[in-house]
Amino acid sequence: xxxxxxxxxxxxxxxxxxxxxxxxxxxxxxxxxxxxxxxxxxxxxxxxxxxxxxxxxxxxxxxxxxxxxxxxxxxxxxxxxxxxxxxxxxxxxx
Amino acid sequence: xxxxxxxxxxxxxxxxxxxxxxxxxxxxxxxxxxxxxxxxxxxxxxxxxxxxxxxxxxxxxxxxxxxxxxxxxxxxxxxxxxxxxxxxxxxxxxxxxxxxxxxxxxxxxxxxxxxxxxxxxxxxxxxxxxxxxxxxxxxxxxxxxxxxxxxxxxxxxxxxxxxxxxxxxxxxxxxxxxxxxxxxxxxxxxxxxxxxxxxxxxxxxxxxxxxxxxxxxxxxxxxxxxxxxxxxxxxxxxxxxxxxxxxxxxxxxxxxxxxxxxxxxxxxxxxxxxxxxxxxxxxxxxxxxxxxxxxxxxxxxxxxxxxxxxxxxxxxxxxxxxxxxxxxxxxxxxxxxxxxxxxxxxxxxxxxxxxxxxxxxxxxxxxxxxxxxxxxxxxxxxxxxxxxxxxxxxxxxxxxxxxxxxxxxxxxxxxxxxxxxxxxxxxxxxxxxxxxxxxxxxxxxxxxxxxxxxxxxxxxxxxxxxxxxxxxxxxxxxxxxxxxxxxxxxxxxxxxxxxxxxxxxxxxxxxxxxxxxxxxxxxxxxxxxxxxxxxxxxxxxxxxxxxxxxxxxxxxxxxxxxxxxxxxxxxxxxxxxxxxxxxxxxxxxxxxxxxxxxxxxxxxxxxxxxxxxxxxxxxxxxxxxxxxxxxxxxxxxxxxxxxxx
Numbered sequence: 001x002x003x004x005x006x007x008x009x010x011x012x013x014x015x016x017x018x019x020x021x022x023x024x025x026x027x028x029x030x031x032x033x034x035x036x037x038x039x040x041x042x043x044x045x046x047x048x049x050x051x052x053x054x055x056x057x058x059x060x061x062x063x064x065x066x067x068x069x070x071x072x073x074x075x076x077x078x079x080x081x082x083x084x085x086x087x088x089x090x091x092x093x094x
Numbered sequence: 095x096x097x098x099x100x101x102x103x104x105x106x107x108x109x110x111x112x113x114x115x116x117x118x119x120x121x122x123x124x125x126x127x128x129x130x131x132x133x134x135x136x137x138x139x140x141x142x143x144x145x146x147x148x149x150x151x152x153x154x155x156x157x158x159x160x161x162x163x164x165x166x167x168x169x170x171x172x173x174x175x176x177x178x179x180x181x182x183x184x185x186x187x188x189x190x191x192x193x194x195x196x197x198x199x200x201x202x203x204x205x206x207x208x209x210x211x212x213x214x215x216x217x218x219x220x221x222x223x224x225x226x227x228x229x230x231x232x233x234x235x236x237x238x239x240x241x242x243x244x245x246x247x248x249x250x251x252x253x254x255x256x257x258x259x260x261x262x263x264x265x266x267x268x269x270x271x272x273x274x275x276x277x278x279x280x281x282x283x284x285x286x287x288x289x290x291x292x293x294x295x296x297x298x299x300x301x302x303x304x305x306x307x308x309x310x311x312x313x314x315x316x317x318x319x320x321x322x323x324x325x326x327x328x329x330x331x332x333x334x335x336x337x338x339x340x341x342x343x344x345x346x347x348x349x350x351x352x353x354x355x356x357x358x359x360x361x362x363x364x365x366x367x368x369x370x371x372x373x374x375x376x377x378x379x380x381x382x383x384x385x386x387x388x389x390x391x392x393x394x395x396x397x398x399x400x401x402x403x404x405x406x407x408x409x410x411x412x413x414x415x416x417x418x419x420x421x422x423x424x425x426x427x428x429x430x431x432x433x434x435x436x437x438x439x440x441x442x443x444x445x446x447x448x449x450x451x452x453x454x455x456x457x458x459x460x461x462x463x464x465x466x467x468x469x470x471x472x473x474x475x476x477x478x479x480x481x482x483x484x485x486x487x488x489x490x491x492x493x494x495x496x497x498x499x500x501x502x503x504x505x506x507x508x509x510x511x512x513x514x515x516x517x518x519x520x521x522x523x524x525x526x527x528x529x530x531x532x533x534x535x536x537x538x539x540x541x542x543x544x545x546x547x548x549x550x551x552x553x554x555x556x557x558x559x560x561x562x563x564x565x566x567x568x569x570x571x572x573x574x575x576x577x578x579x580x581x582x583x584x585x586x587x588x589x590x591x592x593x594x595x596x597x598x599x600x601x602x603x604x605x606x607x608x609x610x611x612x613x614x615x616x617x618x619x620x621x622x623x624x625x626x627x628x629x630x631x632x633x634x635x636x637x638x639x640x641x642x643x644x645x646x647x648x649x650x651x652x653x654x655x656x657x658x659x660x661x662x663x664x665x666x667x668x669x670x671x672x673x674x675x676x677x678x679x680x681x682x683x684x685x686x687x688x689x690x691x692x693x694x695x696x697x698x699x700x701x702x703x704x705x706x707x708x709x710x711x712x713x714x715x716x717x718x719x720x721x722x723x724x725x726x727x728x729x730x731x732x733x734x735x736x737x738x739x
Contacts, residue, residue, distance in 0.1 A: 035212035
């Protein structure tokens with residue numbers, strides 16, 4: 001039987017779409033999966049990206065919402081405290 | 095018990111002087127584990143906070159009267175591992191592991207959140223690799239219980255080889271901790287837990303061993319409720335993220351958004367349209383009459399250019415505000431994150447790299463940041479392929495044209511028509527993606543992505559309003575900046591006569607340079623059913639920005655009747671007539687072909703600029719050719735098939 005860390009990494013490489021599915025695939029408790037992900041990110045095995053669905057955050061170039069264009073995107077006021085979606089993926093080694 | 099601490103700083107920002115050689119207890123734990131709340135609860139907020147000597151990391155320090163023992167309490171920075179690389183984690187590692195044994199704290203209290211137990215206990219696994227004393231302070235048991243997690247504290251303590259004390263610092267219920275600390279300090283140091291020898295540099299193996307130890311230690315002491323207690327988020331997610339119901343629910347929600355938007359905003363849009371074509375136009379014309387410039391080139395530019403073109407675009411403000419508000423509500427509730435799971439599932443099924451969906455989702459708001467967002471992709475080929483796909487995502491600027499034409503030609507089903515266009519946008523992204531994969535990018539693998547979904551929450555007014563406002567302001571900024579410049583350029587081209595008998599600014603639109611150029615290009619669009627010069631002019635200015643399609647139409651039709659402004663229904667009637675004439679009567683087929691062309695061809699100059707920055711000039715040129723080619727072929731197919739039906 002593989003270790004929790006290995007099992008979580010394998011679930012990422014398989015067909016899991018969410019952490020709930022990783023939990024189902026590995027049979028581990030949610031907190032163990034959460035800790036495994038934290039350590040895998042720290043070890044550089046997983047990449048972690050914050051996703052702004054439909055939002056214009058991040059490297060906005062010519063976007064009218066960007067601070068460079070006088071907009072308030074990315075400011076504490078504009079960002080508010082909405083829920084944050086985080087995407088995790090296996091980091092590919094060069 | 096004696097100890098030595100690192101030399102106190104001679105500067106004022108040191109975390110206070112050594113507190114008289116008292117036994118030292120260090121509070122450690124993951125960020126947000128409740129460590130500082132516990133520290134305040136134990137010391138009555140009498141802490142001294144300062145940077146640790148030689149670092150910029152803050153450390154709290156205070157005396158703690160633990161029953162009859164006086165102790166020195168340190169609030170170390172949050173760390174989820176002693177191997178972390180952040181300055182906080184480095185200092186924690188330095189004080190707990192790197193310094194000689196005698197300089198370390200006499201006791202470590204690991205603050206562990208019961209609802210996220212393994213996170214906290216990972217630190218215990220690391221600390222127990224050596225002989226230091228450890229006590230576990232278990233917080234948030236009420237939250238864990240509400241999730242069906244029960245913890246046998248005694249069994250957990252036995253498995254960890256450390257005393258476990260349930261506490262609730264928020265309610266100041268911390269009594270047991272003082273006793274546990276006194277007893278631990280009085281007892282000899284416990285032996286280190288046995289760890290199989292590992293290669294020094296094998297961090298993965300070390301983490302694997304520690305987490306396995308945590309899993310085994312908690313295995314018998316923690317009961318996670320065999321799924322009987324599910325949060326509301328879990329219950330909703332069973333449907334919202336399921337492979338079949340999830341996409342159907344997502345489509346239904348998006349259909350409802352467009353249906354509500356087009357239905358509710360229509361009266362407001364008409365009202366604003368009447369305002370611009372009536373009182374605003376009269377006011378401007380009156381003002382020019384007062385200064386004797388009525389009928390001058392400037393008058394025509396302001397009335398037929400700015401008021402008609404930009405004014406028509408501004409009538410869409412209520413619609414955009416409504417759609418942005420509804421989308422902000424969905425985002426703030428957490429539902430949009432579920433939409434991301436649905437999208438990711440689709441991307442994976444067709445073999446596109448999972449990470450590609452991140453910029454593509456952003457692209458439905460605005461293509462420019464979406465192109466920049468391709469930077470998150472490590473593989474250069476993935477980045478390039480995604481940057482070529484982003485222009486096919488239907489940004490919010492295109493929504494204005496969708497709504498105008500849907501309301502004109504399908505007034506009873508405008509919301510559904512807009513919804514179909516968004517669906518088509520997704521299909522075009524998928525189709526082109528598959529096409530690129532099977533030709534240029536055959537070796538691109540499907541990168542797996544796992545989403546950490548936030549729980550659902552009740553949307554908050556201030557966040558929803560702030561997000562919607564930010565996007566409406568961006569729309570207004572575009573309308574009053576780039577679009578004004580485009581209107582000026584179109585006006586100038588419309589003012590230049592190409593036939594004799596007319597002078598600059600006093601020429602019928604059909605005899606202007608603008609019309610001549612558009613008429614020459616319009617031949618290309620004849621097989622698509624929209625080879626009319628006004629329509630072609632709108633598409634040409636649409637290269638600058640998609641909002642310019644509306645302003646260009648309004649401007650060219652308003653200029654045809656310089657004596658009056660142009661109300662929305664007049665514009666719709668004029669556009670309708672043009673499509674009818676250019677399509678030989680197959681109006682609906684031509685309109686759908688136009689909408690598909692608009693959906694797929696180059697979004698705007700700002701997107702081209704972003705592409706040039708990210709993928710270079712050659713690939714940007716390829717992208718323009720690709721989007722024009724795809725748009726043309728699709729529109730041709732739609733018109734030619736559509737007119738036969």
